[in-house]
Amino acid sequence: MEGLLLIKECKYCHENLKSCLDEGIECIVCNSNVHAGCLKRGSVPGGLHGDLFYNFTCQECSDIGSEKFVRQKLSWLQVITLSLYHLGTKSAGLARNGFFHWRDHIVAFIDRNWDILFPNEIKRKKKWIGTVAGRLSHYSSYLFLSGGKTVINKTAWWTLMYPKITPLVLSNIYNVMNLEKQKAKSRNEKRVTSDAESFDALLKQYVPDENLTKKFDISRRHINSIENIDEVDNQTEKKKQKSIKRKILLPNYKDLPKKLMKFTPISSLTEEPVFYDNPSEQIPIQKSQNGPSMKPLKLLDPMCYYNTSLNNISRMKMQKMHVKLTGNIRKEITLSPYSGIYLKPYIRRDVDTFPSWLKLMAEIQLTANKTDPEFILNPRAPIDYTYVQPEHIPAINSLCNQFFWPGIDLTESLQYPDFSCVALYKRLIIGFAFLVPDVKHTENYISFVFTRPGWRNCSIAKFMVYHLIQTSLGRDITLHVSINNPALFLYQQFGFKVENVVLDFYDKYFRTDVQDSKHAFFCRLER
Ligand SMILES: [Zn+2]
Ligand SMILES: [Zn+2]
Incomplete structure (x- = not known):
């Protein structure tokens, strides 16, 4: 082992060997060394970088006239x-x-x-x-x-x-x-x-x-990008500490002009639930602060709000019996046509997050069964994050048409499912995020990020965006976001910077029933 300190030279080229930089392999017969790069066969067999774990016989010592390599038993x-x-x-x-x-x-x-x-x-x-x-x-x-x-x-x-x-x-x-x-x-x-x-x-x-x-x-x-998610998502531990950390992490909303901050009010457990007589009024109505000219958001299919969003035909066709019985997720891996990689059936299962919609539903059940001392609330299901599957597409298209603009078809995303994230509660699609790879030589583009109302503000979009960023290492990621959309803060947390303002970006798609501005920020995450 003292040999490690000796300066030795290569038998073939007579230059010195350098430990860790220009290593050699030792001949078991003459004990002289040969640079890995000087080997007559070009490299060690197998071609693994740094693999010198062979019993080597140099050309001169070999009885067969060429170098011999015998694999050592590896630990x-x-x-x-x-x-x-x-x-x-x-x-x-x-x-x-x-x-x-x-x-x-x-x-x-x-x-x-x-x-x-x-x-x-x-x-x-x-x-x-x-x-x-x-x-x-x-x-x-x-x-x-x-x-x-x-x-x-x-x-x-x-x-x-x-x-x-x-x-x-x-x-x-x-x-x-x-x-x-x-x-x-x-x-x-x-x-x-x-x-x-x-x-x-x-x-x-x-x-x-x-x-x-x-x-x-x-x-x-940038280890932080991995760990911040932990901090925000880990709901069970260190609540107090977390809230302080989160305050530092998030932009200070108080200092921003009120106009930018148009969150849809959502009932929480601390508030009294509100019941409506007329079912059409159950959807929270966004009241414009700028006067009565803006109409409330119209949902084309109010049932979509409650219903599982996978249509019956795809559900029957695509899912095996045990998937139907055990819940929402396929067990099989799927092959990505884009990368040739087998994608796992799900990206992440989150059992901690308790979105406000589920809190409201629990509240209603508890209130309705107040008089029944035997009543036990059903346990809630986890939130599952998966890659996009063919059976998700009808529901995703329907949500896009309701919440973005008519005519969107995301079938193409099945060509590169690696760059997608679909959030499910049982079989209900509660959010999705898509990225289009290779829009430019080293640039990927985030095309859609959506979370259902009632499921917002609990880090679902945050995880989906985090996942998309992780799929595009070494590449810039760009996106457009409406200038009064609070999602901008989420992107900024991940390091996106506003590159320029695109006036009338959403002009073609502008809907009088949606309050988002038609101007957009073009943002970039540089890698
Ligand atoms: Zn050499
Ligand atoms: Zn030799």
Whole structure:
């Protein structure tokens, strides 16, 4: 292991080897080294970046006249460092803020390269995926770094603690550390340093270049974008702290001119519910402050407000019996025609959020059953976020025609479902958000974001926009928003900046029954 410190030269080109920068692989016969790049065959077999875990015989020593490579038996630690190192250098674009998803990226990578990593193990152990997760957290103090909790509160994102150190060097130093631990144990010495400290000290001893031994820099990255969502959505914990944080996070509404702030009033549990005699009056009517010229918002189909929004035909055709029985979501993955990636049946399940519409419904039931001491309120269902499915389209088109303008057809979004998010309460569509990829070379465009009235102001749109942003890493995202639409604040929270004002943008679509301005801000999120 002392060999790590010696300066060695490449047998083929006679230049020096550089640890972590221009590494070599050692011939098991003559013990001389060859740069990975100088190998006669161009690279190591399998082509994994930083993969020098072979028993190598150089051309001169080989009995067959050409280089020989025999795969060493790899430990899971080596496999995971190798995967993260290859992903980090060759597929950095997959990462979120530098972190890779343990299953979608790391396990998938190992699965794809199984024959390269384990050529001698044809049969896979049943529990190998669990082993990967176990190793990641076991070495989380000094080899792997987790990227904070995800929106669903799981530690799922990982990266290398020392991103510039190659897998071979990491593995060698890990072995040196274990040897020293064993020696100390045999001498009955008490350990005073933790593994993390010993590892860091050894690494700095063997790799004197400070640039290489730098740890992954979290502060530089925009980790906040992942964690803010947590803060806002996590309704159960730290309510008090959260409200303070939220105040800082959100723009100060009080300082804004009243005119900009036309929220639809929504009954909450603290207010007395209001009952109407005439069913047509049940929809909250927006009263114009500028005089009587504006008409109230007309809903073309008032039943759509209550009804499940998937029409009967698509429901019968597209859903399997157990989906009908167990709720709203398909269990199967779907293939995206755009990316060729299999999309999971749902993006997120949220059991915490309690939108005002459901509060109102609960209130009505409790009031109506006041006299029944046995009455128990049915538990409410979660809010599910999914990718758009064919059976959603009729309902989404209907909502678009009611709330935006007539003639919208979002069938095309099925061509790129990766860039969609549909929020469901059971089978009712309560919100959706769509992004059109590749409107320009490095630009994606958010075309529609909608949440049903009564389901607003509880972070549903926020999660959907967050999801769309995550699908377009490394690309600018642009959008238009009506200049008096409070959704602008949501976009600003995510870092969108107003680029210019487009007068009469909604001219063609302007409806006298909607209060939104026909002028729009054109906003951009720069990446
Ligand atoms: Zn060389
Ligand atoms: Zn040799």
